[in-house]
Amino acid sequence: MASSAQYGSVPFKQQIDFFRSKLAMPTRTWTDLYAGEHDHGFMVAGASKMALVEDLQQSIARMIEGGLTIAQFRKDFDEIVARHGWDYKGGRNWRTRVIYETNLRQSYHAGREAQMADPELRARRPYGLYRHGGSSDPRPHHLAKDGWVIPLDDPFWDTWSPQNGWGCTCKKFAISARDVERMGLTVMEQAPDIPMVDKTIGVNGPSPREVTLPEGIDPGFEHRPGAGRVRSMSPPEIEQPLKSVPGRHFPDRGAVDALPDAQDFTGALLENGLAPEAYIDSFLKEFGATLDTPKVFKDAAGEPLAISDALFRHPGTGKLKVGKRDRARFLPMLARAIKEPDEIWVAGEFHGATDKPVLRRRYIASFMIEGEAQPGIAVFEWGRDGWAGVTTFQTDDEHIDAFRAGVRLYRRGQ
Structure with missing residues (x-):
């Protein structure tokens, strides 16, 4: 036939x-x-x-x-x-x-x-x-x-x-x-x-x-x-994002305005002490994914991201990991930064270990969270070699601006 x-x-x-x-x-x-x-x-x-x-x-x-x-x-x-x-x-x-x-x-x-x-x-x-x-x-x-x-x-x-x-x-x-x-x-x-x-x-x-x-x-x-x-397109977690250093990223972003006003964060952050699966599931379900069901999500700039359990598996052993538990409770905030970012940036960065350029995509969002006096800032960085997340309640512009490098693909409200 x-x-x-x-x-x-x-x-x-x-x-x-x-x-x-x-x-x-x-x-x-x-x-x-x-x-x-x-x-x-x-x-x-x-x-x-x-x-x-x-x-x-x-x-x-x-x-x-x-x-x-x-x-x-x-x-x-x-x-x-x-x-x-x-x-x-x-x-x-x-x-x-x-x-x-x-x-x-x-x-x-x-x-x-x-x-x-x-x-x-x-x-x-x-x-x-x-x-x-x-x-x-x-x-x-x-x-x-x-x-x-x-x-x-x-x-x-x-x-x-x-x-x-x-x-x-x-x-x-x-x-x-x-x-x-x-x-x-x-x-x-x-x-x-x-x-x-x-x-x-x-x-x-x-x-x-x-x-x-x-x-x-x-x-x-x-x-x-x-x-x-x-799952194979989902990169593993890396310990720390590669912050932009003057002269070590490209292209130069030029002058840029401040982030938009913080969004209200619906829902709640997670408790400490949960099982890894609970933290990971809270992230995946924001995209309609589960530990068994991967999804392809298209971001606000029209770019696809592979969302799966592979994001949270050790590349060598395949075991689930969520990094430090005190940061795992902020995973819903990272997911929201991808889904509803204030800005999306893309930049080339020189990898510190190999001195070779790698492409980075960064999702940045600020949220007002119940019980917190300052806005929470979430940064999700995505590259072919891995991903990393940063959450902080510091409002130091210089600290956040280290991630706002390269070309801005998207800004909320524009």
Whole structure:
């Protein structure tokens, strides 16, 4: 079956980018790389030599980019198998169809998910429509969901975004309220509860796993394709922001007026002594994200930020961290500085350790907080190498001006 028969003759950029950025991963069995791990790694079950996996990956990339057929992939497959002497399991036609269709479909769905994550599109088309693929031998759980319309930010889509099983051809569409009315559909405010089932997979191989997944989804498909990419775009926390030093940033900002008057801070700061998860959740929920659900947020200047639990995980161990607990209680204030900044600045800074320039984006906001005599100042600094937050109740203009460097992208009220 040609990929163009279902997905269009010209694969789109997001699909190509998703697949091309994967790392080739030699494996012994299909359970070695599971669910969302496929967002970052390309594997073929039982292909344990790097050169073999890389050749298969290059072939699939050529299929995706050229809109080529399974017959063309099978020709590549036969040549690669002969060259490497690979003794694979299963029949040739079955094995090639699984490799070809799964990679084309999942990369396609990941590309579509990247498109649907755009905040402007979400504003116009806030609902997801599940459509059964029309199989002559349908999976009952998939067929039962045909026509379901659920808000795109509902946790349902974290597991039920197609592909939902081997050979599954179901699709998800972003639609508007007008589309709902035109098609005679009904929006569910939230998805019904889906029973969860426990399964042991890979029992006949060297890497069995115990997994829990929604009833009706094949093991390994209980994730939203590409969601792991948002986490990979979230930089880790760094201990201290790089304040601008005269002669060490660019471009020069020139003269600048004072910050706008402080905003009223609705809600409250957190207590000391909470679990790390409580502090982190307070930050993530401001953007509609959770520890399990990343989000792409578009700021007041129109720039996207990847908001996920990766912001609060140690880059080496992956463990959650919130820095010093006495500062963690101000995380809601940092989140508000991103969502409702007084100013957004972007500047190049010379990194102290390497003396190489890095790009910094800074969100600055001041808030009047109940019980505090002085306005609270929040600065959230974002760069590819990490992020850092500063909160203070000092009103020293010189202290704050150290962060107001480079080019001002946005000012509240202008």
